[in-house]
Amino acid sequence: MRSVVSEWPLVVFTSVAPLCAGAWIVTALLALFDVFPEVTLLTTGFTGTFFCLLLAAALACSTLHLGKPAAALRAFMRLGNSAVSNEVFAGVLFVVACCLYVLVSQNLIAAGDMWKIPLAFVAGCAGLFVLFQCLAYRMRTVPTWHSPSFSVEFAVIALLGGVVAEGVILCGGQLGDGTVRQGLVVAEVLCCAAAVFVVHAQGAVVAKNVRRRRDAYRLLEQWNVLGAVRVLAIVAGSTLWAFGMLGASASLTWAITGAALVMAAIVAGRYSFYRFYANVGLPQD
């Protein structure tokens, strides 16, 4: 196995792609329920294009961890049989769906409420992608990745990151009223609590599975430090973000600072995912 450093493209991909998926899901929920009049702006123009490009870049980046990036399309060969194939396929489907949606959304919106159907399809693709990502790393010989706490982390990243990203966009564009923002803050608090619980549950899994290693104590010390940093960044970031969202006039600076801290916690979580990988057999140093 290569070192955790060589897996950096996957750290980027598994941090950014679920965030984009979460942003599309949150946007679709806001849009499908007509939460505020300018909601269509979230899926069109700059915002929609930004998330499409970010997602495409993350997907392209993920191929850099392959020995042969040019042969990445062979990852589809076992679609339906390999969890990784399913994840890659769902990711590509999601990118294509949201790019097509952004391209035609202006025309669809002009034609009436028809735009909600393709938007729901894009959100469905995003949900499918997050689901397959949750399942992609579940290997029965890798008890850390096979545990529910590590699997569900992708879904938590998607919702946490999605809510935070949409909040920043609402602040930046001065969109939505106080009720919408309060709703997002409530969602963020729930996601934040879920994320902290996930870090706690992962700690128990790691402690149980590194005990056979000679460097178990050192690894657990590292885990404790990284876990504390993650929890602190999630809580502090969410608090700052909420402060920015709920202020009398929404403060973009606070929201962006909070979002950056939350993103840092997500990246640290993805690093931990690879760093504290534990196999049932011979340790993979």
Add this chain to the structure above:
Amino acid sequence: MGKQYGFRVNAARCTGCKTCEMACRDAYQLGETPSFRRVCEASGGTWMQEGAAWHHQVFTYYLSIACNHCDDPVCQQVCPSGAMRKQDDGFVVLDSHQCIGCGSCAFACPYKAPSYSRVLRVMRKCDGCRARVEEGRVPLCVEACPMRALEFGEIDEIRGRHGSQCDVAPLPPGSYTRPNIVITSHRHGCPSDTAQCVLANGKEI
């Protein structure tokens, strides 16, 4: 499926000389690629007080491990490109032309069998010297072992002669992948999943 070949490792005989590893490396010109066969050093024991004196009861034993061509190969299940396949003769073979070098098989394999070649940029692994076996010869590692601690043949025959023990530390319990390997345990051999002995040369293998 027809035949299923497998290895037997006699831990009571293995001295950890690594001749098997070297024979394999030379024959397949592995260069920078980690060895297909690796000699694991398992060690454990402790100090015991007896009156005013302290005695140690430490032990070490060696297990020469390569791909075990498992009946339930997890490497094949996770491979997204279909490069890893269990063949009709029971060998799990990696098609390097199909491999994209994603490393999923290495993450999943509990025996560290697949390794990444930085030069070829694909995974590589033991194929049980399939070409030699087709000619009626035994794999190179078996032929090279000076202690005759390695044995190769049809796994049913080996199990008939030596039993089916394979749950020996530092290897995982065989229930995960059903490996085609029989281990004759060292007198200090510990069961899998024990904390009483650890892999002492983790950086080396």
